[in-house]
Amino acid sequence: MSTNEDDNGKVWDLAEKIGFCMLTTQAGMDLKARPMSAYAERIDNAFYFLTDVASHKDDEISRHPNVCLAFADSKGQKYVSISGTAEVQNDREKIRDLWATPAKAWWDDADDPSIRILKVTPSSAEYWDSPGTMLSYIKMAAAAVTSAKPDMGDNAKVQM
Template identity: 60%
Template sequence: MTHHDDAKHVWDMMEKIGLCMLATADGQNIRARPMAAHVDHRERMVYFLTDAASHKDEEIARNPSVCLAFADPSGNDYVSVSGHAQVSNDRAKIRDLFSTPAKAWWDDAEDPSIRVLKVQPSEAQYWEGSGRVVSFAKMLVAAVSDSRPDLGDNAKVRL
């Protein structure tokens, strides 16, 4: 793949997986929590809805460097994205992103505690496998032979 193809592939994988672990720095510790990602390839941004009272917003204000870890274990597909985050009160964007799953946390898009978390990715690394069963079989064959398993594609990509 070319760099452009790899970058598009990363965006496609993030969009397909949809959920990720958002990792932020909390002093010397790294904290991660699951988040529903709104991937916008055109804008080259990943958006999240968050609550103004959450600790992640405070952590991002102190250190905007974040990691997004997307995983689809059933397909052995993984994407790790490094980027910079910013929290805003962009009400139009909040209304645009608000969907049925968000109702688990807020009654409607006009809830004053909702914020939009915007992540601008800078680089990513992906691992794409051939599925859990096939990968297990390849590892089993490699374990009883002198070979190493080919578990799929891997690339580091500038976004």
């Protein structure tokens, strides 16, 4: 397996493990981010989200489909930023496939006609996978004493 394939797999692994991300869209001249529960599907090369037809993000995406997904596990010092193209779909079968307990906070059931799928097809990503907070602090302290750069773990830019 090539390094790019390893890095690509690492992006998917981290995003799947973290699960929640900040979805950033463009609203006029401003950027807006909001937390979303992501459903990562490598086989489709896509991230899926359940959204409401009346939400502002759907309008923003129709005008500016380029988005950013920012995943963060601050305790584990693991981060992923994914750039991609978003589209809103009314795929009722996919909605039923993705329906899970967290969605019940927003809708009564998967057949609610206001539910839509937000599909993000990734184009590139970058990840940071550090060994953890305590070890990172120790490495930074050692680097400060020795004037060396600390090895803070893996970091790679990936074409998806």
